Amino acid sequence: AMRYTEARMTDVATELLSGITEDAVDYRPTYNEEDEEPVVLPGAFPNLLANGSSGIAVGMATSIPPHNAAELCDAALHLIEHPEAPVSTLMDFVQGPDFPTGGIIVDSRASILEAYETGRGGFRVRAKWSQEDQGRGTWSIVVTEIPYGVQKARLIEKIAELLM
Template identity: 45%
Template structure:
């Protein structure tokens, strides 16, 4: 589900692109290039760099580059779900030094998000310590918190060393990093995604794992299955923290069909009777992001 936006979701501005290789093809006899043509091409290259290298997730594994680098670095550090927690600062330093040459806050903030069970339907990092709350409290500093991978993160990383994905050089060519994760399930649907790039944005809601797996198997067996066939198995999003989806089935179907739309959620609550004719409202589930 997408919306148009011209905002920039980035921790640091990317390196300005070099002039296009085919710029000379449109240059004048004196070798000059019209400023409007250069600006158009340079801005397009800049926009695509932000889209692919920072702000939006890949459909194949549902991860943004910084998230993929965090999980791969933790995998290389042998921080499986059965390993001992280590300081988050150690992981952040490894990610910055080997794969993601940006500020430590950008890496740690990304790690905190994938560790929050109220942000992700299926957290990928098992955090120990204060990783924030849905009341708006921020996480403790990375020198205090500890982390390791969750069991479900191993679905993303399994068989990564068996030639299942391509590896590319890191920023200085000293190491290699995976171009994608060999995800066994479409994590872009499981955890959803939110990001704003240059000229485009995405807002993908999370879904239930059993429903996604059933729909995936059905599509493998029946590649020509229609939207209504999939909606019979995957009827609607499933947000972390619960909440009640009150959008009509027609509105949900239109959103899936077009990729654009909005969903309405409300809290689940009940009234608890007290002594002397008093009562109180108990809120049991909140809408996502509230």
């Protein structure tokens, strides 16, 4: 919106806008046609892949998981040097999604590769846990990472239901 005119930007945000004044992207009229706005950001940083996104449109939906920014940059540098590099080679740099809450992807590399190549598929993620011996024949399960998008409170409720 036009009223938001000032912001403190991080280095990454600055990279998203680098080149904006160099005719690197097309412009379109704003909602009230009083000014113009860029159609896309020039983006010297792979923001969509780094942060992920999800959305629903007429007849289709998308859910792009977040990825490790350093891995993405390494893959981008490789792609600049080798523009015809296959997705399988890029996976040497980008191992798969990098979820902020952790978790372990249980799908095979081949399954992840297919999702990347076709744009279809999903990633199955499970919690990361360990078993701690409490002595006298008892033990505890300690969950250290939960799958992305799983609500912790709901997970605790489900575990409590299983114990009762």
